[in-house]
Amino acid sequence: MSQNNSRWTEADVPRLDGKVALVTGANGGLGVQTTRVLAGRGATVFMACRSVDKGEAIAARLRADQPGAQVHVLALDLADLASVERCADELTQRVDALDLLINNAGIMAIPRRETADGFEMQLGTNHIGHFALTARLLPSLGADARIVTVSSQAHRMGRMAWTDLMGQRSYEKWRSYGQSKLANLLFHFELDRRLRASGATQISVAAHPGYAATNLQHVGPQISGNQSEAAVMRLANRFIAQSAAHGALPTLRAATDVSAQGGDYFGPDGFWEVRGWPVRVGHANRAGDAADAARLWRESERWTGMTMFSQTAAATEATP
Numbered sequence: 001m002s003q004n005n006s007r008w009t010e011a012d013v014p015r016l017d018g019k020v021a022l023v024t025g026a027n028g029g030l031g032v033q034t035t036r037v038l039a040g041r042g043a044t045v046f047m048a049c050r051s052v053d054k055g056e057a058i059a060a061r062l063r064a065d066q067p068g069a070q071v072h073v074l075a076l077d078l079a080d081l082a083s084v085e086r087c088a089d090e091l092t093q094r095v096d097a098l099d100l101l102i103n104n105a106g107i108m109a110i111p112r113r114e115t116a117d118g119f120e121m122q123l124g125t126n127h128i129g130h131f132a133l134t135a136r137l138l139p140s141l142g143a144d145a146r147i148v149t150v151s152s153q154a155h156r157m158g159r160m161a162w163t164d165l166m167g168q169r170s171y172e173k174w175r176s177y178g179q180s181k182l183a184n185l186l187f188h189f190e191l192d193r194r195l196r197a198s199g200a201t202q203i204s205v206a207a208h209p210g211y212a213a214t215n216l217q218h219v220g221p222q223i224s225g226n227q228s229e230a231a232v233m234r235l236a237n238r239f240i241a242q243s244a245a246h247g248a249l250p251t252l253r254a255a256t257d258v259s260a261q262g263g264d265y266f267g268p269d270g271f272w273e274v275r276g277w278p279v280r281v282g283h284a285n286r287a288g289d290a291a292d293a294a295r296l297w298r299e300s301e302r303w304t305g306m307t308m309f310s311q312t313a314a315a316t317e318a319t320p
């Protein structure tokens with residue numbers, strides 16, 4: 001443990017020799033930092049990246065900085081379910097078991113776009129792609145495996161627009177981001193319930209980074225060409241945000257703290273959880289709504305054609 005018990009730091013990440021991790025979005029901000037620390041502790045890390053070239057460049061840098069780091073790049077476009085299938089197939093051919101599935105990749109507040117399968121891009125990337133990836137990798141999880149879902153304080157402004165989840169009738173980019181991050185937490189808690197109900201030994205843990213300076217804030221303004229929004233994001237990243245390394249700490253705690261339990265949610269301990277050291281944090285009541293979570297799960301199964309825990313799910317849903 002670190003010297004100050006109230007602060008959980010990178011130094012608290014245990015040795016991970018022999019462990020296998022997959023990090024989505026591993027070529028960007030928090031994903032790079034998560035990969036750096038996990039590989040630095042001896043884990044073999046598969047970096048699942050939309051751009052293999054960008055991933056290989058980061059992997060080369062990590063190997064140079066940390067000689068012996070076991071990092072490998074896999075192609076993964078979460079906005080294309082065929083790509084998710086290929087990524088999962090490749091991983092399962094290359095490893096016996098997966099110990100850490102870190103569902104980290106994301107996009108924020110972009111103009112309305114659709115995935116290859118016709119889903120609204122933010123819900124499609126941040127939630128649906130990760131649902132499909134988790135479903136495909138579930139049978140390959142090791143006995144002590146963890147599935148870590150990266151959400152956001154933005155889940156608090158999220159509402160599930162059940163009659164227009166894909167924003168076809170009405171779209172607002174922040175509302176859609178909030179919905180996708182609420183979906184991340186609904187998924188995390190429902191996964192926790194289903195793992196428990198099925199007697200599984202693996203656990204579902206979630207995290208949010210607070211506000212960390214990464215590329216996330218620049219993608220939306222770049223796509224829309226909104227210069228004033230880009231300037232605001234640059235200023236906020238400079239004066240309010242914490243570093244990407246600090247922002248990755250809640251994810252790392254969720255992934256490796258031996259005291260973490262299924263259903264835990266970690267975030268920074270500072271004011272409004274914007275910055276700080278990773279601790280267990282609360283969430284909006286909506287994120288804990290089991291009926292909404294079950295409904296989202298059913299929709300996600302329909303969207304992806306993938307089922308998880310079909311037998312125990314029926315039992316859970318039949319419970320009054």
Ligand SMILES: NC(=O)c1ccc[n+]([C@@H]2O[C@H](COP(=O)([O-])OP(=O)(O)OC[C@H]3O[C@@H](n4cnc5c(N)ncnc54)[C@H](OP(=O)(O)O)[C@@H]3O)[C@@H](O)[C@H]2O)c1
Pocket residue numbers: 024025026027028029030031048049050051054076077078079080104105106107108125126150151152153208209210211212213214215216217219247
């Ligand atoms: N930074 C923050 O303040 C903050 C706050 C709350 C929550 N979060 C969450 O933290 C997570 C990581 O974000 P970040 O801040 O590290 O952002 P980032 O620097 O923009 O990194 C995002 C990563 O996701 C990847 N990605 C985007 N679309 C993808 C797709 N279709 N398929 C596969 N990968 C895709 C990006 O790949 P490309 O390089 O190819 O675009 C990049 O590697 C996200 O889930 C985000 O919602 C961040």
